[in-house]
Amino acid sequence: MDRKNILKWLKEPGKMGHKYSLWAVYFCTGCGIIEIPPTITSQWDAERFGVIPVATPRQANLFMITGYVSVKTLKAIIRTYEQMPEPKYTVAFGSCPINGGMYWDSYNTIKHIDKYIPIDGWIAGCMPRPEAIFIGVTKLWMMIDKGAATGYIRYRKNYKFYRRNQEKLFGKLPWPPLYPVDEKENKNG
Amino acid sequence: MNLEILMITAFGGSFLTYLCGKVSSKVRDFFAVFISLILVVFISCFYGKSQTIHYFNFFNLPLILTINKLSWLFAIAVEVITALSVIFSLSYMKNKEKLDFYYFIMLVVNASMLGIVLSGDFLSFYIFWEIMSWSAFLLISYNRGPALKAGMKYIVMSIIGSICMLVGIISIYTSYGTLNISQISSQISSASSDYILLISILFLIAFGIKNAIWPFHTWLPPAHSEAPSPFSAVLSGILIKMGSYGFLLILYIIAGLNLFLELFIAHWVLCWLGAITLVISTFIALLQNDAKKLLAWHSIGQVGYIILGITFGTNLGFAGGVFHIFNHATFKSLLFLTVGAIEYRTRGVRDLNSLGGLIKKMPITFFGALVGACGLIGIPLTNGFVSKWLIYKTLILKGHPFLAFAALIGTWGTILSLYKFIHNIFLGQLPEKYKDVKEVPFSMQFPIVILSLIIILFGILPGIPLKVINSIAVSAGFPSLDVSIWGIASEKGALNMINIFATVLIALVLMRLVFQMGEKRTRISQDNNYAAGSYIPVDKYNYTVEFYQPLFRMIKPYFRDFVDEFYSKIVKAGRTLSDRTRKIYCGDLGYYVTYIVLFLVILIAIKLWGKVW
Amino acid sequence: MVIKIIEFIFSPFLAFIIGVFFLGLFRKIVARIHQRYGPPIIQPLLDVIKLFHQKGFSHGALFDLGLILSLAGSIVVVLFIPFGGICPLKSSGGLLVILYTMLFLPLGIALSGGEGANPNISIGISRKLILCLGYEVPFLLILLSTMSFYRTISIVDIVNSQKNFHWTLFSPLFLSGIAYFMILPAMLGMRPFDIVSAPQEISSGPAVEYGGKYLGLFHIQHSFSIFIMIALFVDLFLGGGENIFYFFLKMLTIFFIMVLIHSVFPRLRLEQALRYLWKWPTIFAFLGVIISKVVR
Secondary structure, X not given: OOOOOHHHHHHOHHHHHHHHOOEEEOOOOHHHHHOHHHXXXXXXXXXXXXXXXXXXXXXXXXXXXXXXXEHHHHHHHHHHHHHOOEOOEEEEEOOXXXXXXXXXXXXXXXXXXXXXXOOOEEEOOOOOOHHHHHHHHHHHHHHHHHOOOOHHHHHHHOHHHHHHHHHHHHOOOOOOOOOOOOOHHHHHO | OOHHHHHHHHHHHHHHHHHHHHHOHHHHHHHHHHHHHHHHHHHHOOOOOOEEEEEEEEOXXXXXXXXXXXXXXXXXXXXXXXXXXXXXXXXXXXXOOOHHHHHHHHHHHHHHHHHHHHEOEHHHXXXXXXHHHHHHHHHHOOOOOHHHHHHHHHHHHHHHHHHHHHHHHXXXXXXXXXXXXXXXXHHHHHXXXXXXXXXXXXXXXXXXXXXXXXXXXXOHHHHHHHOOHHHHHHHHXXXXXXXXXXXXXXXXXXXXXXXXXHOHHHHHHHHHHHHHHHHHHHHHHHOOOEHHHHHHHHHHHHXXXXXXXXXXXXXXXXXXXXXXXXXXXXXXXXXXXXXXXXXXXXXXXXXOOOOOOHHHOOHHHXXXXXXXXXXXXXXXXXXXXXXXXXXXXXXXXXXXHHHHHHHHHHHHHHHHHHHHHHHHHHOOOOOHHHOOXXXXXXXXXXXXXXXXXXXXXXXXXXXXXXXXXXXXXHHOOOOOOEEEOOEEEOOOOOEEHHHHHHHHHXXXXXXXXXXXXXXXXXXXXXXXOOOOOOOOOOOOOOOXXXXXXXXXHHHOOOOOOHHHHXXXXXXXXXXXXXXXXXXXXXXXXXXXXXXXHHHHHHHHHHHHHOOOO | OHHHHHHHHHHXXXXXXXXXXXXXXXXXXXXHHOOOOOOOOOHHHHHHHHHOOOEOEEOOHHHHHHHHHHHHHHHHHHHHOOEOOEOOOOOOOHHHHHHHHOOHHHHHHHHHHHHOOOHHHHHHHHHHHHHHHHHHHHHHHHHHHHHHHHOOOOHHHHHHOOOOOOOHHHOXXXXXXXXXXXXXXXXXXXXXXXXXXXXXXXXXXXXXXXXXXXXXXXXXXXXXHHHHHHHHHHHHHOOOOOOHHHHHHHHHHHHHHHHHHHHHOOOOOHHHHHHHHOOHHHHHHHHHHHHHHHHO
């Protein structure tokens, strides 16, 4: 943890700032809702890492997908993710977002969340304990340091791909596309 | 340049406007604007001069016009506000009916107000006062419907005031044999204090009704909200200040400073009435849902400030009160003109619960409303701040903390109600049905911009009007203030607007640079709003109804219009009484014969047994 | 002249640093009360650095301008308040000018938030204005009692009259001081009166649509407002301080007590807050005014 490295702060304040003050949207899907309150309160204090929960996506830069995502929740997740300011990072907990996990044969859950929202890091566990969450946060710091946490850049570059997947699932979305999409791609809906 | 020519231009111009209207509407519009602007030029020629003209003889009573510095200040305020209202009504009243009548009466009101401030004896004062009251009544009930009832309330109360004033004038005439104001002021110091008290009460009732001080204010909210908006601007801006001019006339020019300070009723009772008016009205304004009623209640509140300042009896208070007369004219007319602009574009909607988000479509109107609201609140760099600062300072330094507390808490009532006004009209989400609203035409933007510039200019350079007001104060018998162009210097804390202005400017520039240092930002529309992950429901995402709901519940039972309810009870009792008395006329011949016989019996009984005759 | 310019530049900067330090100290003390470690004390500075590197969203021109106006107002107020021996703008209108320039702070946020077009913001602003009305009733009585006790409206005179431990808190006006202490949490926006930015109820009130540099400026404005409110209390009632060090020590004590109160109490609803503010603090302030009239 090089939080006290003043030289690095002076050279790259943006990167260090994003590392040491990750504000997480207090949006919890699925089963992970039960592991977030212990993480941010007294015994496993997340505030000493700079991670605090905030109420709105406008103020946040970390989005946690904590567990399985049902189809209804995915609409809210996409809207919330698009309302966050850049640069933003996403972390997925558990095995359900990776490949469906325990709900691999359900009609109502999303099996591969990576098709709809870009994910930077994955944390293993069927709900990971707070210690595992902290290891995930520190690994996210290392990724930000190396410049490998580029989920939002991928979202911007491949927005047509993501938007097409979202519209295949939901039909016509009520909100306009976040980045300009070509006309001829929209015909497939 | 003669005062007679001025009055003839004013009255003659109004008649000619009416006649031009029969020819064509464009000629009439042009002529109305021309007359108002010519009068502004004429009056500004009179700056610093004083003149007395004897223009008529009415049954051995000479009628006199005079002008001195106080009259000049009021006259220029009257003219400028009326000129801007006439320019505003060029577009506002375009599709209404009876337009000749409207312009005619507007200019007659203007001319009669000029007559009031220029009159040198009580008879012409009374004549012009009555012309003003009646022509204002004609225009208040211009839009039919609820405006008729509002106008009726106004004219009845105004007539009661005029009758009191007439009794006072007749009493002065029988005591002193003259109605000339300067002669009366030199003779009245020898009168007994009881007589002066009687005269003061009679006149103060008359001026208090016109000025809408607390027990007499009930006519103002319906009258100002039902009148057409440019005329509401004239009403709130200057018509009610004619009452303040009357106060100044009675208390300072006729009674004189020393006599006035000894009269308990004029001094302390008026101060406390001003304070009560202030607090009650600004908090009732919070609870209103109609934009014009909110502004009308504020007019009553600010008149409380003026009365508090004028009747407090120090030079700072006098300067603050008189300056506030002028300032209140500017910002209240500005606010009424902005409401008129909103009404014009949204087809008559002025209900605060259904508007919203109009800043995106009407930015200049928003700027005007913002500057007017800031002036009314008294934010530094507007002229309202300077006049209020003067009043607060004198109240605090003379050791009256409770009056000062009333004045200061009135400001907070103003802040809450004006933020509700600005938020519910201009901020928030834009409803679907107002998506095609455009900015108002130029003839409506022009008065709004001019008034905003006046407010900001006199806020930064308050010395320009304060020099004139200082000379008025000196001629009323006060010690002079040390006025510089940036403010007032005095021993216990000076006011220097240049410091504040320069620091605010530099701080704004600095903060803009700091703002620039951050990352570039993206512009998003109002639909892209936080709604907890869902898309916002159209037209349902605006918070306007019951804007201060927790406060409503607490203060609504205490801040109702008690005086209005009291007067309604009196009116109802009178009506019931006359209803019962009416039953004598039943139309049956037998009853009538019985009444005649009974009356004769009573007369004979009194003659036989009583010793009346 | 040069000293004057240095004072002008130095005081807002000092106010910013003290404000940020207080915000960090606040989080650390609350964390230690909760028996956890808490973030480092400079964490708000790191937050502001991060926020200035995020691409925020804006709803219109007034959204930016309102926030800039609020910050400019805070800087102007800081220049008027004496702390230590420094007071750049001394003789320009006194306490009344400070009182009225303090109106820029909520006005700027109110205008900028109104442009944000979110009902949470509107509810937050209406709550803030009602809370301001709530604490202004005792606050104005307190200020009036102080001003009539010292017969001046200039804050520098009031500070100079309190030299050598003749603090207003020890004079007959101690009731006003107690009343001011009771309303200070409402002025700072700390519990039990943090109804304005209630994260759970109205999703942080006026800060709902702020992202990126707007939130950074909002935090800076929050730190300025904490500094201004506590500095006013120290100046009026605790004697002001001969140099910056003593002033800072007094501010630190008051702030520490405020944080302790914050971490214990729950949040009051707005009607309960108004009922509290208009009962005992108003009674004490009223008695203070009567005492100041009787004594002089």
